[in-house]
Amino acid sequence: MKKNKPKYKQIIDAAVVVIAENGYHASQVSKIAKKAGVADGTIYLYFKNKEDILVSVFEEKMGQFIEEIEKGISDKQTANDKLLTLIMLHFRQLADNHHLATVTQLELRQSDPQLRLKINKVLKPYLLVIDSIIKEGIEGSSFRDNLNTQLVRQMIFGTLDETVTNWVMKERKYDLVAQAEDVHALLINGLSVS
Amino acid sequence: MKKNKPKYKQIIDAAVVVIAENGYHASQVSKIAKKAGVADGTIYLYFKNKEDILVSVFEEKMGQFIEEIEKGISDKQTANDKLLTLIMLHFRQLADNHHLATVTQLELRQSDPQLRLKINKVLKPYLLVIDSIIKEGIEGSSFRDNLNTQLVRQMIFGTLDETVTNWVMKERKYDLVAQAEDVHALLINGLSVS
Amino acid sequence: MKKNKPKYKQIIDAAVVVIAENGYHASQVSKIAKKAGVADGTIYLYFKNKEDILVSVFEEKMGQFIEEIEKGISDKQTANDKLLTLIMLHFRQLADNHHLATVTQLELRQSDPQLRLKINKVLKPYLLVIDSIIKEGIEGSSFRDNLNTQLVRQMIFGTLDETVTNWVMKERKYDLVAQAEDVHALLINGLSVS
Amino acid sequence: MKKNKPKYKQIIDAAVVVIAENGYHASQVSKIAKKAGVADGTIYLYFKNKEDILVSVFEEKMGQFIEEIEKGISDKQTANDKLLTLIMLHFRQLADNHHLATVTQLELRQSDPQLRLKINKVLKPYLLVIDSIIKEGIEGSSFRDNLNTQLVRQMIFGTLDETVTNWVMKERKYDLVAQAEDVHALLINGLSVS
DNA sequence: TATGAATGAGGATTCATTCAT
DNA sequence: TATGAATGAATCCTCATTCAT
Numbered sequence: 001m002k003k004n005k006p007k008y009k010q011i012i013d014a015a016v017v018v019i020a021e022n023g024y025h026a027s028q029v030s031k032i033a034k035k036a037g038v039a040d041g042t043i044y045l046y047f048k049n050k051e052d053i054l055v056s057v058f059e060e061k062m063g064q065f066i067e068e069i070e071k072g073i074s075d076k077q078t079a080n081d082k083l084l085t086l087i088m089l090h091f092r093q094l095a096d097n098h099h100l101a102t103v104t105q106l107e108l109r110q111s112d113p114q115l116r117l118k119i120n121k122v123l124k125p126y127l128l129v130i131d132s133i134i135k136e137g138i139e140g141s142s143f144r145d146n147l148n149t150q151l152v153r154q155m156i157f158g159t160l161d162e163t164v165t166n167w168v169m170k171e172r173k174y175d176l177v178a179q180a181e182d183v184h185a186l187l188i189n190g191l192s193v194s
Numbered sequence: 195m196k197k198n199k200p201k202y203k204q205i206i207d208a209a210v211v212v213i214a215e216n217g218y219h220a221s222q223v224s225k226i227a228k229k230a231g232v233a234d235g236t237i238y239l240y241f242k243n244k245e246d247i248l249v250s251v252f253e254e255k256m257g258q259f260i261e262e263i264e265k266g267i268s269d270k271q272t273a274n275d276k277l278l279t280l281i282m283l284h285f286r287q288l289a290d291n292h293h294l295a296t297v298t299q300l301e302l303r304q305s306d307p308q309l310r311l312k313i314n315k316v317l318k319p320y321l322l323v324i325d326s327i328i329k330e331g332i333e334g335s336s337f338r339d340n341l342n343t344q345l346v347r348q349m350i351f352g353t354l355d356e357t358v359t360n361w362v363m364k365e366r367k368y369d370l371v372a373q374a375e376d377v378h379a380l381l382i383n384g385l386s387v388s
Numbered sequence: 389m390k391k392n393k394p395k396y397k398q399i400i401d402a403a404v405v406v407i408a409e410n411g412y413h414a415s416q417v418s419k420i421a422k423k424a425g426v427a428d429g430t431i432y433l434y435f436k437n438k439e440d441i442l443v444s445v446f447e448e449k450m451g452q453f454i455e456e457i458e459k460g461i462s463d464k465q466t467a468n469d470k471l472l473t474l475i476m477l478h479f480r481q482l483a484d485n486h487h488l489a490t491v492t493q494l495e496l497r498q499s500d501p502q503l504r505l506k507i508n509k510v511l512k513p514y515l516l517v518i519d520s521i522i523k524e525g526i527e528g529s530s531f532r533d534n535l536n537t538q539l540v541r542q543m544i545f546g547t548l549d550e551t552v553t554n555w556v557m558k559e560r561k562y563d564l565v566a567q568a569e570d571v572h573a574l575l576i577n578g579l580s581v582s
Numbered sequence: 583m584k585k586n587k588p589k590y591k592q593i594i595d596a597a598v599v600v601i602a603e604n605g606y607h608a609s610q611v612s613k614i615a616k617k618a619g620v621a622d623g624t625i626y627l628y629f630k631n632k633e634d635i636l637v638s639v640f641e642e643k644m645g646q647f648i649e650e651i652e653k654g655i656s657d658k659q660t661a662n663d664k665l666l667t668l669i670m671l672h673f674r675q676l677a678d679n680h681h682l683a684t685v686t687q688l689e690l691r692q693s694d695p696q697l698r699l700k701i702n703k704v705l706k707p708y709l710l711v712i713d714s715i716i717k718e719g720i721e722g723s724s725f726r727d728n729l730n731t732q733l734v735r736q737m738i739f740g741t742l743d744e745t746v747t748n749w750v751m752k753e754r755k756y757d758l759v760a761q762a763e764d765v766h767a768l769l770i771n772g773l774s775v776s
Numbered sequence: 777t778a779t780g781a782a783t784g785a786g787g788a789t790t791c792a793t794t795c796a797t
Numbered sequence: 798t799a800t801g802a803a804t805g806a807a808t809c810c811t812c813a814t815t816c817a818t
Contacts (some may be wrong), residue, residue: 007798025306029792030801040798041794050792083385106310109303111265112217116300120363134385143385154360155353155380162352163215163345182342186349190384191277191328191337201782223809233783238810395777413694417813418780427779429815438813471773494698497691500605504688508751522773531773536764542748543741543768550740551733557702569729574737576771579716579725580667589803611788612805621804623790632788 008046010036015057020099024107029053054111061100065093066126073129079137080188083156086133088180090160095176098168104156105165130156156187197254202240204230209251214293218301223247245305252302253292256388260320267323273331274382277350277381280327280380282374284354289370292362299359324350348383396434398424403445408487412495417441442499443506449488453481454514461517467525468576471544474521476568478548483564486556493553518544544575585642590628593618597639602681606689610634636693637700643682647675648708655711661719662770665738668715669769670762672742677758680750687747712738738769 002008014036017165019027033040047053069089073082094101108119130153137143143152163183167176196202208230213221223244227234241247263283267276288295302313324347331337337346357377361370390396402424407415417438421428424567435441457477461470496507518541518553531540551571555564584590596618601609613631615622629635651671655664676683690701712735719725725734745765749758 006818023306028790033801040792040802041800044793045798097215106307110306112219112304113300117363137385141387144387146382147380147385148373150360151357151373151376151380152385154356155349155377158354158356159349160352161356162348166344166348169310179342179345182345183349185385186341186345188382188384188386189338190382190386191331191341191346192382193335193338193385194388222807227784234785235783235807236781236813239781244809411694416811428781428813430777431813433777437783494695498694500692501608501688505751507769525773529775532771532775535773536761538748539745539761539764539768540773541616542744543737543765546740546742546744547737548740549744554736556734557698567730567733570733571737574729574733574772576772576774577726578768578770578774579719579729579734580770580772581723582724582776610786615805622788622806623804624802627788627802 002046005039005046007042011038011043011046011053012057012060014190015053016061016099016103019054019057019107027107039066051111051115051118054108054115057103058108058119058122061104062122062126066129069126070129073133078141079133079142082133082136083187084180084184086129087160087184088177091164091177091180094164095172098172101168101172103166105161105168111158127153127157154178159183159187174190196240199240201230201232201236205232205237205240205247206251206254209247210255210293210297213248213251213301214296217246218304221234245309248302248305248309249316251297252313252316255298256316256320260323262287263320264323267327273327273336276327276330278374278378278379280323281354281378282371285358285370285374288358289361289366292366295358295362295366298354299362321347321351353377353381390434393434395424395426395430399426399431399434399441400445400448401443404449404487404491407442407445407495408490412498415495439499439503439506442496442503443510445491446496446507446510450510450514454517457514458517461521463552467521467528467530469519470524471575472568474517474550475572476565477562479562479568482552483560486560489552489556489560493549493556500530510518515541515545547571547575584628587628589618589620589624593620593625593628593635594639594642597635598643598681600686601636601639601689602684606692617626619628633693633697634635636690636697637704639685640690640701643686644704644708648711650675651708652711661715661722663756664715664718664763665769666766668711669742669766673746673758673762676746677749677754683746683750683754687743687750709735709739731732741765741769 011032015027015032018032018035022031029043030040032053033043036043043053047056052173069086072084072089076082076085094104109116111119131149134143134147134152134156138145138147160183163179164176167174205226209221209226212226212229215223222238224234224387226247228238229236237247263280266283267279270276270279288298305313325343328337328341328343328346328350332339332341354377357373358370361368399420403415406420406423410419417431418428420441421431424431429439435444437516447543450499457474460477461473464473482492498505499507522531522535522537522540522544526533526535548571551567552564555562584635593614597609597614600614600617604613611625612622614635615625625635651668654669654671654748657663658667676686691698693701713731715738716725716729716731716734719722720727720729745761746758749756
């Protein structure tokens with residue numbers, strides 16, 4: 001399995017840094033190879049093409065990202081707690097790895113729609129985690145029972161994504177994780193008074 | 195004023211269609227010129243460069259987009275009604291012009307961060323409209339008074355944006371406008387039961 | 389006759405200044421038109437094409453240049469005096485009009501060989517003036533009688549040209565006209581001692 | 583060292599021929615690549631850009647040119663002999679390689695002043711060789727001791743350059759090398775009788 | 777004569793990918 | 798496995814010239 005060889009990981013890690021530092025368009029394969037300490041041609045022993053590097057970066061990093069979140073919510077008892085934990089871990093992980101944050105929130109969006117489809121596939125498990133929390137909330141009667149799961153998922157993910165993107169675009173000048181509780185309250189209670 | 199000349203509008207409209215059909219990267223200037231029925235060089239009498247076409251597309255279309263929404267909410271009495279109207283018009287306008295929807299939700303995101311900054315500037319007035327609704331809601335006591343306006347704006351915009359993007363990515367197979375009321379209810383009431 | 393109309397001269401004079409200031413390649417027809425205070429299209433009522441402007445500039449300016457020299461040497465009695473006068477006037481005229489000097493010594497050399505042929509045709513009368521001085525010098529026994537006129541002409545013109553070019557390239561930091569007598573002495577006496 | 587690799591020399595030689603045959607402006611990089619038998623992109627592994635090809639052509643060829651002359655004059659005893667040898671070798675080398683002659687006398691002059699500066703730098707060693715002959719001539723009392731070295735150098739170089747240019751422009755219809763002795767005599771003795 | 781908006785041909789350069797070693 | 802020299806496709810923009818007014 002190629003994914004366990006050291007050079008595979010070297011290249012993935014080099015790619016995250018190179019893309020974050022140089023931006024998507026200025027991240028030539030040769031630059032990634034240099035950062036990874038391998039020859040240009042070696043890249044193609046581990047990845048089909050440049051797009052495959054990007055998708056793999058996302059797969060690897062999002063895999064860990066989601067795993068971390070799944071682990072974090074597993075011992076929470078209520079949907080409410082799980083949602084709060086998900087938000088906190090979502091924010092914390094990106095706050096802790098700002099290279100990755102830049103890549104996921106800005107640089108990877110520059111890829112073409114075809115690549116975006118693949119990226120969405122990688123994102124799917126995360127959306128399923130969100131769905132499961134929604135379902136649990138409804139069944140446990142902490143959430144209303146007339147909720148449209150798809151819409152709710154879009155609200156949750158859209159809100160988190162927009163919040164992180166704003167934070168990255170404003171050059172991470174404030175504490176992202178500190179906003180987790182407020183975001184959670186907002187999603188739970190909505191805007192209305194009562 | 196160049197913006198009122200017919201060729202300016204021809205080129206803008208051609209650009210929307212060409213970008214929607216071919217994608218951002220495959221939209222050569224020559225292709226846009228051909229679609230617009232002008233010579234390649236003519237483009238440069240109206241636009242500084244290729245990027246300027248894209249920014250201008252966004253300016254023109256978002257200008258109309260926002261104007262439409264401002265007009266629509268102007269005769270609504272409550273923040274609640276205004277928010278619902280904003281959501282409906284946001285969805286309706288993109289549903290009615292799916293070329294534009296594709297461009298704003300997918301293709302334009304491929305632009306580099308520098309261009310994104312310009313696009314964000316164009317988006318600013320829209321965010322201000324959202325802010326004014328939030329403020330009105332708080333002052334009119336329909337919304338809670340401890341809301342963080344920035345977070346609320348991110349929730350509203352993030353939710354709408356994610357909802358439209360999903361609809362575009364799923365090839366517009368369902369009725370976007372029909373979801374407006376549910377999205378509105380979700381934002382107003384949140385997830386919780388009471 | 390177009391050449392006597394005011395706009396013809398306006399365009400010629402504008403061209404000299406524009407080429408001297410911007411260099412040959414950056415001297416667009418539109419820039420010359422603007423400087424001359426006419427529309428782009430008007431240029432083509434007076435000149436066949438851009439090359440024709442350049443050739444005409446040279447014709448006009450060299451015509452005056454040569455005329456001035458012919459006038460200056462007409463009342464000199466000896467070939468020696470005539471040669472000295474030619475050198476002085478050659479240097480003086482270019483020193484007095486540094487725009488023209490820049491154009492003739494640097495910018496016009498960038499033209500393609502085909503254009504250079506036309507320019508050489510304009511230069512012909514000047515070379516004939518030099519030839520006539522040589523002939524007079526030989527017949528009057530001030531110059532040796534075994535001189536090859538073509539070579540002598542090349543030496544005289546080559547020396548003057550190289551001297552002016554050097555002066556222009558060194559940004560005209562020294563007095564060109566002051567070198568006339570030394571150059572003359574050099575051409576007359578050569579390098580040898582006796 | 584790239585300059586010793588075979589492709590470097592292939593490209594240089596191809597460039598000389600392509601420029602001589604097509605002229606400076608019609609010498610596209612792709613044409614040079616084709617003539618050299620390499621891909622367009624390969625050019626850029628050896629040269630920074632198109633201008634760099636031209637400067638390198640001049641460097642390579644002038645390097646050999648000057649070396650040849652320095653070698654030729656090294657065993658001549660007098661300044662007179664050295665000057666004659668320099669003239670003969672100058673003429674001979676360009677007569678023997680008429681592609682190079684066309685490039686140096688006509689095509690390369692079309693370059694813009696910025697490039698001309700670089701070319702002048704390459705020419706500098708040649709001018710120094712001329713200067714050293716002048717100095718030797720003065721010190722050895724074969725040349726007058728009141729000579730202005732700069733002017734003499736300009737006379738010598740200007741005369742040789744103009745002579746070669748004329749020969750090229752007259753399509754090399756006569757024997758250039760045969761004129762070396764006459765040119766030499768002219769420079770040594772000047773025009774005057776005694 | 778004069779205008780100036782419109783035309784459209786033309787070329788240097790980058791960089792993902794290959795393949796002989 | 799690993800290398801890195803070589804490949805070659807692909808595109809934005811300028812500007813001399815035209816022509817309807």
